[in-house]
Structures are given as structure tokens and as C-alpha cells.
Amino acid sequence: MSEQNTLEYAATAPAFGRLHLWGKLLWPALALAILLAIDGICIRGFFSVSIVQGRLTGTLVDIFRYGAPVTVLSVGMTFVLATGGVDLSVGAIMALAGAIAAKAAMPASLNGMGMSPGAGIAIALLVSVLAGMWNGMSVAWLGMQPIVATLVLMVAGRGIARLCIGAANVPLSGTIWTALHNPHLTLPTAPIIVLVVAIIAGLLTRATSIGLFIEALGGNPVASRYAGVRVGLITFMVYVFCGLCAGIAGIISSADVMIANASSTGMYMELDAILAVVIGGTALTGGRFSLIGSLIGALLIQTLQTTLIYKVPIQQTLVIKAIVVLAVCLLQSAEFRRKSVAVCARIGLSRTRKAAAQVAS
Amino acid sequence: MADTPLLHLQKVRKVFPGVLALDEVDFSARRGEIHAIMGENGAGKSTLIKVLTGAYPRDGGRMLLDGAEISPRSPQEAQRLGISTVYQEVNLIPSLSVAENIFLGRQPTRWGRIDWRKIRRCSQAALERLDLSIDVGRQLSSYSIAIQQMVAIARAIDISARLLILDEPTSSLDANEVQRLFAVMRKLRDEGMAIIFVSHFLDQIYAVTDRITVLRNGRLIGEYPTAQLSRQDLIARMMGRELADLDVQLQQEKSGDEASRDQRLFPSPGTPGEGQGGGRVPAPAPSPALPRSTGGGSKKPSSTFSDTQSILQARGLGRTGSIQPFDLQISAGEVIGLAGLLGSGRSEMARLLFGIDVADSGDIEIGGRKLIFRHPRQAIALGLAFCPEDRKTSGIIPELSIRENIVLALQARGGLFKSLSRSRQDEIATGYIKALGIVTPSAEQSIANLSGGNQQKAILARWLAADPRLLILDEPTRGIDVGAKAEIQKLVLSLCRQGTAIVFISSELEEVVRVSDRVLVLRDRALVGQLRGAAISEQAIMQTIAQDRPAEVAQ
Numbered sequence: 001m002s003e004q005n006t007l008e009y010a011a012t013a014p015a016f017g018r019l020h021l022w023g024k025l026l027w028p029a030l031a032l033a034i035l036l037a038i039d040g041i042c043i044r045g046f047f048s049v050s051i052v053q054g055r056l057t058g059t060l061v062d063i064f065r066y067g068a069p070v071t072v073l074s075v076g077m078t079f080v081l082a083t084g085g086v087d088l089s090v091g092a093i094m095a096l097a098g099a100i101a102a103k104a105a106m107p108a109s110l111n112g113m114g115m116s117p118g119a120g121i122a123i124a125l126l127v128s129v130l131a132g133m134w135n136g137m138s139v140a141w142l143g144m145q146p147i148v149a150t151l152v153l154m155v156a157g158r159g160i161a162r163l164c165i166g167a168a169n170v171p172l173s174g175t176i177w178t179a180l181h182n183p184h185l186t187l188p189t190a191p192i193i194v195l196v197v198a199i200i201a202g203l204l205t206r207a208t209s210i211g212l213f214i215e216a217l218g219g220n221p222v223a224s225r226y227a228g229v230r231v232g233l234i235t236f237m238v239y240v241f242c243g244l245c246a247g248i249a250g251i252i253s254s255a256d257v258m259i260a261n262a263s264s265t266g267m268y269m270e271l272d273a274i275l276a277v278v279i280g281g282t283a284l285t286g287g288r289f290s291l292i293g294s295l296i297g298a299l300l301i302q303t304l305q306t307t308l309i310y311k312v313p314i315q316q317t318l319v320i321k322a323i324v325v326l327a328v329c330l331l332q333s334a335e336f337r338r339k340s341v342a343v344c345a346r347i348g349l350s351r352t353r354k355a356a357a358q359v360a361s
Numbered sequence: 362m363a364d365t366p367l368l369h370l371q372k373v374r375k376v377f378p379g380v381l382a383l384d385e386v387d388f389s390a391r392r393g394e395i396h397a398i399m400g401e402n403g404a405g406k407s408t409l410i411k412v413l414t415g416a417y418p419r420d421g422g423r424m425l426l427d428g429a430e431i432s433p434r435s436p437q438e439a440q441r442l443g444i445s446t447v448y449q450e451v452n453l454i455p456s457l458s459v460a461e462n463i464f465l466g467r468q469p470t471r472w473g474r475i476d477w478r479k480i481r482r483c484s485q486a487a488l489e490r491l492d493l494s495i496d497v498g499r500q501l502s503s504y505s506i507a508i509q510q511m512v513a514i515a516r517a518i519d520i521s522a523r524l525l526i527l528d529e530p531t532s533s534l535d536a537n538e539v540q541r542l543f544a545v546m547r548k549l550r551d552e553g554m555a556i557i558f559v560s561h562f563l564d565q566i567y568a569v570t571d572r573i574t575v576l577r578n579g580r581l582i583g584e585y586p587t588a589q590l591s592r593q594d595l596i597a598r599m600m601g602r603e604l605a606d607l608d609v610q611l612q613q614e615k616s617g618d619e620a621s622r623d624q625r626l627f628p629s630p631g632t633p634g635e636g637q638g639g640g641r642v643p644a645p646a647p648s649p650a651l652p653r654s655t656g657g658g659s660k661k662p663s664s665t666f667s668d669t670q671s672i673l674q675a676r677g678l679g680r681t682g683s684i685q686p687f688d689l690q691i692s693a694g695e696v697i698g699l700a701g702l703l704g705s706g707r708s709e710m711a712r713l714l715f716g717i718d719v720a721d722s723g724d725i726e727i728g729g730r731k732l733i734f735r736h737p738r739q740a741i742a743l744g745l746a747f748c749p750e751d752r753k754t755s756g757i758i759p760e761l762s763i764r765e766n767i768v769l770a771l772q773a774r775g776g777l778f779k780s781l782s783r784s785r786q787d788e789i790a791t792g793y794i795k796a797l798g799i800v801t802p803s804a805e806q807s808i809a810n811l812s813g814g815n816q817q818k819a820i821l822a823r824w825l826a827a828d829p830r831l832l833i834l835d836e837p838t839r840g841i842d843v844g845a846k847a848e849i850q851k852l853v854l855s856l857c858r859q860g861t862a863i864v865f866i867s868s869e870l871e872e873v874v875r876v877s878d879r880v881l882v883l884r885d886r887a888l889v890g891q892l893r894g895a896a897i898s899e900q901a902i903m904q905t906i907a908q909d910r911p912a913e914v915a916q
Contacts, residue, residue, distance in 0.1 A: 209772040209780040212761075216769055219760040226717065226755055227823065228741040228773035287760035 024281035024288075028296045031279075031328045035300065039307050056186050059306065066256065067302030068190035069094070069249040069266070073273035074280070074298040075194075075201050075291065076245025079238040081277050084218045084286025085139055085146035087239060090246035090273055092157030093131045094266025097124040097250030099161035102170040102260035117174030125247045131157060132243020136236035150239075154270070161262035170260040180255035190252045197248060201241070202291050211289075214238065218286025276301050279328055300328070365428055366391045367555045368413070368444070368524055374421035375408050377810070379802040382408040384579045385422065390524055390555040395546060397558050397566045397587070400576035401599055401842035406559055407812075409576065410528055413557075414446045415439040426524075443523030447513045447530055455502035455509075460484040462501050463516045487519040488512070491545045507538035514545065518554070525549065526557045529840065531565055535702065543569045561840060563592060575599055596843055670694075672744075672831050672862045675714065677723030678733070684709040686722050687888040689881070691831060691864070694857045698877030699866045700902045706886035707866045708750055711833045714864070715747040716740040741774060744830035748820050748837055750866075752813070756820045759809035763801060764790035766808045766819055770827040793822035798848065814845035821852065832856065833864040838872060850876050870899040882906055 039046045039059075049058035073090050080087045104120035106112020115123070131153055138149035180189050205211030213234050216224040225231050249269070254260050278284060279300060280293025304324055308317040330336045366389035375383040383405050390396050400406045411417040412424075415433030424431055426442055433439035436446065453462045463484040469476045484497045493511050501509055510530055517525060527546070531539050546569055550556055558570055566573065566587070573590055575582040575598045582598050670693040679686030684706040691697060699707040712718040714725070716734025724731045727743050734740045737747070749755040758766055767790045768781060775781070781789075790804040797818040801811060808819055817837060824832060834853070838846040853863055853876050867873050873880060880897050882890040882905040890905040892898075 207780065208778045209775065210777050212765055212769065212772055212780075213777070215761060216758050216765070219758040220755075222755040223749075223758050224769070224773075226715075226737055226747060226749055227770045228738045229769070230738065230773070230777070233777075 024290055025293050025296065027331045028279050028281065028293060028300060028328065031331060032296055032300045032303065035303050035307065035324070039303065043307070043310050051186065054186065055182075056188065059310075061188060063299065063302050063306050064191040065188040066306070067298060068194045069253040069256075070269060070272045070276060070301060071295060071298040072194045072197050072245050072249045072252065073269060074276035074294040075198050076242035077270075077273045077277045078280070078282055078289050078291055078294040079201075079205070079214055080146070080242045081274070081282050081284060082214045082218045082286055082289035083235055083238050084221070085235070085238070086150065086274065086284070087135060087242045087246075088147065088150040088270050089131065089135060089153035089157055090242065090249070091266035091269040091271075092154045092161070093128050093243055093246035094250030094253055094269060095161040095262050095264075096131065096157045096164075097128050097247040098254035098260040098265045099164040099170075099262050100124040100127050101251060101254065102172060103164040105172070105174065106170070117172070117176045121176065121251055124251060125244065128243045128247025128250070129240055130243075132240040132246070133236070135243060136239030139239060140232045140235035158262060161265075165260060165262055167263060168261075172254060172258050172260060177255055177258060180252065181258055190255070193248065193252065197245065198291065198295060205291070210234070210237075215288055218289075272301055273298075275325060279325070279332070281332070301325075367427060369425040369428075370413075370422065371425070372422040373409075373412060373419050373424065375405075375412055375417060376420050379806075380579075382579050383412065383419075386576065386579070386581045388574055388581070389584075390557055391572075392555050393550055393553045394572060395550050395556045395558055395570045397560070397570040397573045398576065399566065399573055399595065399599055401814075401844045404576040404599070404842070405579040406576060407528075408579075410446070410526060410557075410559065413439070413526065414444060440517075440521055443521040444526065445517035445521055445524070446526040446528060447510065447517050448528050453501055453509060453513055453516070455500070457501060458498050459488075459495065459501050459504070459512055460497040462512060463487055463497070463519060465516075467520070483519070484515070487515040490518070491515055492548070505538075507534050507541065510534070510542065511545065518549065522549075522554060524555045524557070526559075528559045529561070530558075531560055531562060539565065561842065563595070566595075567592070599843065670860075672727070673714075674726040675723065676726070678713055678720050678725060679722045680709070680713055680718055680720050683718055683886065684713065684883075685887040689714075689888075691862045693830070693860045693862055696853060696857050696863045696865055696876050696878045698873035698880040698897075699864060699883060700870060700873045700880050701883035701906060705883040705906075706888075707883055708835055709886065710881075710883065710888075711747065711835050711864065711866060714740070715745055715833055717747075738773075741770065741827070745833065746770070746824035746827060746829035746831070747833045748817070748824060748835060750835040750839070752816055752820055757808050757816050759807065761808060762805045763794065763799070763808050763811070763819055764804040767793055767804075767822045767826055770823045774827060789826050790822075793819075793826065797822055797852070814841035817841055817849070818845070821849070825856075829861060831862045831864065833866070835866045836868065837865070838867065838869070846872070870902055873902070874899055 036046075043059065046059050049056060049060055051057070073094075077087060077090065101117070101120040101124035102112075104113045104115045104123050105117045106114070108114040113120075135150050135153060138144040138152070139146050142149075205214065213224070213229045216227070216229055217231055217234055221231055246266075250266060253265055253269075274284075276297035277289075277294045278297070280290055280295070280297035282289040282293060304321055305317075308320060312320055368388075368390040370386065370388040372385040372387065373383055374381075374385055386405065386409060388398075388409065398406050398409060408417065412419045414436045415438050416436055418432070418434060426444070431442055433442060433444070439446075454465065457465065460480050464480045469479045469483070471479070481497055485494070488495065488497065488511070491511055491514065493508070493515070495504065495508060501512060504512070514525070514527075514530075530542060534542065543565075546556055546558070550571075558566070560566055570587045572584060573587050573595065574584045575595065577599060585595075671690055672693050673689075673691045675687065675689040677686040677688065687710065689697075689710075699710060701707050709718070713720050714734075716737045716739050719735050720733045724733050732739075740747075758769070761769075764786055768786045771789070772779075772781060787804065793799070794801060794804055799811070799815045799818045799822070801815065808816060811819065821834075821837070837849050837853075841849075850872065853865060857863055857878075863876075865873065865876055874897055877897060878894070880892040880902060881888055882892065882902055884906050892901055892905065
């Protein structure tokens with residue numbers, strides 16, 4: 001009897017888990033599929049991918065490539081949102097990372113530090129981690145509200161970047177930057193970096209108990225503390241990782257244009273990243289997170305961006321983007337789905353009644 | 362009064378995924394009558410109330426108010442129809458004034474501006490209807506919970522006054538306040554209002570209600586006039602079995618007779634707990650015995666634990682404004698009851714012992730070390746566990762599954778990078794679900810879907826999996842039904858048989874007396890007395906509380 005129960009359970013448990021996961025991923029995945037289908041119909045050669053001069057090219061490749069910064073940001077942001085926090089400083093940290101890398105690599109004659117570009121990038125990432133530590137410390141141990149704590153760096157980060165390299169564009173050079181920008185490989189570098197970061201993040205959270213702790217903390221911080229979860233440490237770590245992701249995004253983004261710019265790099269990117277995570281099914285209030293959902297969300301945003309660039313006059317893009325995002329969010333809302341089904345049913349019912357009345361008369 | 366009941370439910374059904382919560386339940390509330398809804402956890406009481414108030418849509422059946430069919434789709438709509446509810450937790454806004462709370466969302470206006478004078482006057486009148494005269498201009502939070510509850514009732518009946526539902530209104534009131542509430546209820550009843558009263562306190566049900574409807578497993582068992590239903594019958598109908606057996610069993614368990622107690626608690630010997638570091642796993646197979654059961658015969662009698670093996674010793678432990686310094690020594694296998702009125706410092710003592718609050722005097726000696734806990738993690742590392750009083754705000758993690766909730770403490774103790782394999786987690790979770798009789802279709806269900814008693818069991822499972830040396834239970838049976846209560850009491854006794862020390866906090870003296878080897882009595886945030894062994898009785902505890910000076914009553 002009991003053995004039978006166990007067997008039954010073993011059969012149902014994973015199915016339950018999968019069902020749950022798909023329930024959350026279904027709507028963003030569906031929205032992405034619809035968007036891609038529309039693109040496939042409207043934009044000629046949207047899905048065609050070819051190798052030009054030994055490099056993979058095509059619209060899809062562009063989406064992966066130019067979507068890399070927002071994707072890597074959304075990976076870090078997922079965990080922050082899952083703890084019930086938010087990190088507004090990631091865009092500024094992107095700019096800071098680019099600026100630090102550029103400054104470190106500039107020759108001393110130009111007020112730089114004359115390091116190798118590689119060392120410059122390493123220092124930039126280190127500074128990003130420090131920025132994340134600052135955020136983490138403010139939230140985890142100084143008891144500041146996440147939105148306020150990270151707002152400080154959102155403003156200050158860009159300011160420091162400006163102090164480093166001024167308002168001008170600073171060109172980047174060196175093999176490592178070229179490799180990031182325009183690799184001699186068949187595949188573009190940026191998406192590969194993003195993939196590696198995402199896999200590491202997935203392993204770090206799901207193969208250890210860190211993921212569980214993050215979700216527990218986001219779900220009920222008091223109960224988590226009572227259960228012995230290191231609430232402060234987890235909060236701290238989450239912001240540090242988010243800072244690192246922002247640094248990586250900043251480097252990728254600067255390599256895209258081979259320029260460091262304190263003003264334009266990462267502008268408004270924090271909002272896109274938050275949007276990607278929310279579209280992916282992680283609630284702003286914290287709790288359950290879905291890394292795959294965030295990746296889908298980021299891809300959705302980038303696909304949309306690309307579509308808009310192809311098809312829509314530049315002055316309309318923001319409005320249309322907002323409309324699509326609203327549609328996706330409405331799709332995700334169970335409340336909205338329930339109500340719209342009810343409305344449809346009522347319309348259907350009144351039509352049937354009318355038809356019945358006509359038949360009767 | 363009238364022949365047609367005010368509210369009549371016919372064959373109401375409510376289905377949740379995998380659960381038939383209400384199975385064709387009939388229910389009627391008559392004018393001028395106080396009607397109790399009774400049932401164990403998961404019997405469908407809360408669901409029925411939520412269907413009544415429109416919080417849940419019903420899946421079948423009819424609902425008639427004054428003979429007309431209604432289908433409220435929200436509590437607001439139900440309220441407009443005349444069905445008002447006052448919940449266990451007061452659903453008002455503490456930072457607003459009493460008057461503002463009573464008129465919130467329906468402020469009378471004059472020339473487009475809020476008519477404050479009218480608000481004051483009307484809210485005073487509404488409260489006077491309950492024989493309550495307080496300053497309605499004062500902030501709500503400056504009044505006691507009892508007054509806040511009255512304000513909630515005043516608001517409810519001022520909005521619409523045909524059917525009033527009181528869901529566990531007495532759980533945070535003291536005896537006088539309860540009497541006062543009852544007086545108000547009787548007055549409203551005599552004015553012709555229909556009142557539905559939900560409570561776990563049998564005494565209160567018998568003191569105030571006229572009629573009782575009993576539910577079990579989502580089905581209607583019957584409707585009885587209170588005067589014609591004896592307590593035994595009521596309990597038997599709620600549980601579907603005879604309570605008398607259970608009672609005798611518990612009594613015997615407490616009064617020694619080790620061998621037979623073992624047999625009762627562990628009907629067939631379970632396999633000895635395996636696995637040393639990663640938390641013990643319940644014996645998967647035959648008996649419904651407890652997870653950590655080592656076979657019945659091989660058990661040492663509990664006397665070897667007590668007195669010899671001190672688990673924890675607190676000396677002069679205290680915290681200003683929380684609890685005065687106290688001494689406490691806890692031995693293995695001992696059940697220590699904490700008794701005292703609400704606010705006497707019982708929970709505060711537990712919070713100090715577990716490191717939730719940091720002591721500012723004294724120290725704790727544990728495992729040969731002297732320290733004070735600055736963080737629950739420290740206490741957990743040394744083998745303490747704590748089931749908090751309020752499982753909703755500080756026990757469960759609602760987003761997570763039952764499995765994740767159960768393994769949380771064990772995982773947290775293992776550190777960040779160590780993770781139990783999924784199959785191991787499943788094993789632990791299903792083992793405890795079975796051993797503690799948690800009613801759920803699967804360990805992957807969200808814990809928020811469980812009823813209160815089952816949530817409590819899941820939190821208990823969380824700590825049992827971590828294999829504590831000292832388990833602090835703060836009101837483990839609050840808000841749960843008789844059957845689950847007895848199960849938890851039984852669990853406490855069987856744990857101490859295995860050498861776990863237990864600190865048991867409860868507002869119900871009868872329960873404290875039943876399970877404790879030693880009772881600490883608290884009053885006004887200080888330890889005022891101790892009772893041991895045969896000296897423990899409800900009478901003695903109440904006397905100790907009433908006494909002027911601290912007393913030590915030895916055996």
C-alpha cells in the first residue's frame with residue numbers, strides 16, 4: 001500500500017514540476033513565437049542565416065548579438081528581483097565599466113594608466129563587483145530600501161564614469177576588444193559570453209541550495225531567517241552578482257561600437273532588464289524566479305527592438321514597444337485572461353440568444 | 362421568527378484542483394439566531410465562509426438570500442447584499458482614526474467635501490449600538506485588539522446589517538473581552554440579525570450559539586440545536602471517531618507505563634533512522650510511526666534523559682522591555698510548558714532562547730559554551746528549533762512547495778553550496794507528509810494551498826527533518842482543530858521519548874497541563890513560578906498567576 005503510494009508520487013512529482021514551469025513560461029514563449037512569426041511574414045529573409053566572410057550573419061544573429069547586454073543584465077536582475085529587491089544602477093554600472101576599461105588602457109600621456117586592454121577589462125569587472133558590493137551592503141546590512149540604495153549608484157556611477165573619461169567618445173583598441181567586437185570565429189562572441197554567464201548562474205543557483213534560499217527569502221524573509229537562512233549574505237551576494245553582470249554587459253556593449261561613452265552606454269538599460277525579468281515570469285514582489293523565463297523575456301525585447309528598427313519610423317518605436325509589452329503583460333495576468341474569457345463568453349451568449357430569438361420569430 | 366431562513370444554501374459545491382472542498386453542502390442562517398460552523402481543518406469551514414462572502418465563486422448549487430437567488434462575486438458585493446464579515450485578523454487600518462475606519466470608502470460628503478462632523482456623529486452612534494463609548498477621533502492602533510474588533514463589527518453592521526459572519530473573532534481576546542463580545546452578539550441577535558460564528562473554542566460555541574452545523578471533509582454532517590448536542594457527540598461528528606479513545610491514550614502516555622506507551626506510539630517498530638549528517642529520513646515503509654522512531658523495544662526509558670543530560674542552561678537571561686531576567690535549565694527528553702496570560706512574556710522568552718531577540722543580560726550555556734545568541738542561525742547550529750506563533754507571517758513561505766518548505770531548515774544548516782539531491786528531498790518530504798498525516802495530493806503543491814493544521818505540520822516537519830535537540834513550539838495548536846491538536850500533542854510526547862527537549866507554549870492551560878513535565882508560569886513579562894510533576898494542574902497554574910510573589914512549588 002505504502003509502496004504503491006510512493007510509486008504514484010514518484011510518477012506525479014516531476015510532471016507537476018514541469019507543468020508548473022511551463023505554466024509560467026508559456027505566455028512569454030508564446031509572445032516570442034508570435035512576434036517571430038510576424039517578423040518572418042513581414043520582413044523578407046528574416047530567418048535566413050548565411051556565412052559571409054567566414055562569419056555568421058543574418059537578422060536572427062543580430063538579435064542574439066545586440067541583445068547580449070540586456071540578456072546578461074536580466075540574468076543578474078532575475079536574482080535581485082527574486083529576493084524582492086531591485087537594482088536600478090545596472091545601466092550606470094555598464095557605463096562605469098566601459099569608462100574604467102577605457103581609462104585604464106589609455107596611455108599615460110592622455111591621463112590614462114597605460115595598462116593593457118585585457119587588464120583594463122579585468123579592472124572594469126572588479127569595479128563592477130565593488131559597485132555590486134556597495135549596493136548589497138546598503139540593502140543587506142544598512143537596511144536601505146533597494147530602490148533608494150541603488151538609485152544612489154544609478155546617479156553616482158554615471159558621474160564617476162564621466163569623471164574618468166569626460167563626455168566624449170573614447171575609442172577602444174586592442175586585440176581583446178576586436179575579438180569581442182568582430183571575432184575571427186564563425187559565431188559572434190557576445191552571445192557565447194552571455195550563454196556561459198547564464199549557465200554558470202543556473203548552476204550556481206539550481207545545483208546548490210542558493211536558488212532555494214533566494215526564493216525563500218523573496219517569499220518570506222522573516223520565516224527564512226527563523227529557518228536559519230543567511231538572509232543578509234544571500235541579499236549581498238545577489239547584488240554583487242548583478243553588479244558583475246552589469247560590468248560584463250558594459251564591456252559587451254562598448255565592444256559593440258568600439259567606443260566607451262559615459263553618457264550613452266547602458267542608458268535606460270536597467271528598465272529593459274527589469275522588464276525582461278518580469279516578462280519572464282519572476283514577480284517584482286519576489287519569490288519564485290525563472291532564469292529561462294528571463295532569457296526569453298530579454299530575447300523578446302530585443303526581437304521587438306529589431307523589428308521596430310526594420311519596420312517602424314523611429315519616432316513611433318517607443319510607443320509601439322510599450323503597446324507590445326502591455327499586451328504581453330496582460331497575457332500573463334491570470335485575472336485578465338479570466339475576465340476576457342468571461343467577456344467573450346457573454347458576447348457569445350448574447351449572440352446565441354439573438355440568433356435564437358430570430359429563429360423563434 | 363420567519364419560516365424561510367434569511368440565507369439558504371442548497372447543494373453548494375466548490376472544487377479546487379485535486380480537492381472537492383465543498384460537496385453539495387446545505388446550510389441555512391435564520392434571523393435572530395447565532396449559528397456555529399464546526400469542523401476539523403480541511404472540513405470546508407473557511408471555504409464555506411468564502412463562498413458566502415463572495416471571495417470564492419461557487420461551482421454549483423444555489424444560494425438564496427430572503428428567497429432570492431444571489432451570486433456575490435466579491436466581498437463588497439456580498440456586503441451590499443447584507444452579508445458582512447469580520448475576520449480573525451482585524452482588517453482595518455491601524456494608522457487611521459476609529460471614525461475614519463468606520464467610514465472608510467463611503468465617506469459622507471457635503472458640498473463635495475468630507476463631512477467630518479457627520480462621520481464623528483455616526484460612528485459614535487454605531488459604536489453605541491454595541492454599548493461602546495470611546496473617543497472615535499483617536500488612532501485605531503491606540504486601542505486594544507478587542508476594541509479594534511468591536512470597531513470592525515461596528516463598521517460591518519453599519520454598512521449592512523442582515524447577516525454578520527464572525528470568523529474566529531475570539532482567538533486574540535482574553536476572557537473578559539470574550540464576554541463583552543458575546544454580550545454584543547446576543548444583543549444583535551435579539552435585534553433580529555443572523556450571526557454566523559466560527560471558533561475553535563468549544564466552551565464559546567456552547568456559551569453563545571443556538572445552532573451548530575457540522576462539516577467534515579467538505580460534506581455536511583448535520584445541523585443541530587446547540588442545546589441538544591452534547592460535546593462528545595459534537596466532537597465525534599467532527600472527527601468521525603470517538604474522542605474518548607484518544608483522550609485515554611494521551612492520559613496513559615503521560616502517566617508513565619513505558620512499555621505500553623511505546624507500543625501505542627510505535628505500533629510496529631520502524632527502521633532505525635539512517636543517515637547521520639543529512640537529516641534523518643522517516644522510515645518509508647510500514648508503520649505510521651514517527652520519522653525518528655527507533656524501534657519500540659530498544660528505547661531507553663525517559664528517566665535516563667531527565668536530570669542527567671542538561672541541554673541548555675540560561676542564567677539571568679533577559680532583555681529590557683521584553684522579559685525580566687530568568688534562569689532556566691532544560692534537560693533532554695523534557696517537556697517544559699510555558700503558561701501565562703496573553704502578553705505575559707511567553708513568546709518573548711522563546712524569542713530570547715532562539716536568538717530572534719538578543720538578550721541584554723545573562724547568558725546561555727549550551728554544549729559546554731557560554732554565549733548569547735545573536736541570530737537564529739547560531740541557535741540552530743547548536744540544535745535548537747523554533748515553530749513560531751504566527752505561521753502565516755513567520756512560518757510558511759507561501760510561494761514555495763511543501764517539499765521546499767520542509768527541507769529549508771536542513772538545507773540552510775548545510776550551507777550555501779551543499780544541496781540535498783532531489784530524490785533525497787522527495788524522500789524526506791514524502792516521508793514526513795506520510796508520518797505526520799499532512800493531507801495533500803503531492804509534495805509539490807504550494808504550501809499556501811494547505812489548511813492551517815496541515816501548514817503547521819509542515820513547519821513541524823521542517824524542524825523534525827533538522828533533528829533538533831531542543832524544539833520550541835509557540836502556540837503549535839492555535840487555530841487548528843481538535844483532531845490535529847491531539848496529533849500534535851501526541852507528537853510532542855513521542856519526540857521527548859526520543860530525547861528531544863521541548864518548550865511548549867500554549868494559551869490553553871488544559872493543553873499545557875496535559876503535555877508538560879514541568880510548567881513555567883509567567884506574568885507581566887517575568888517568570889513567577891514553576892510547577893513539577895503531580896503539582897501541575899490548571900488550578901495550580903492559575904493560582905500561581907494570581908499570586909503576589911514568585912513561588913516555587915516543588916513536587
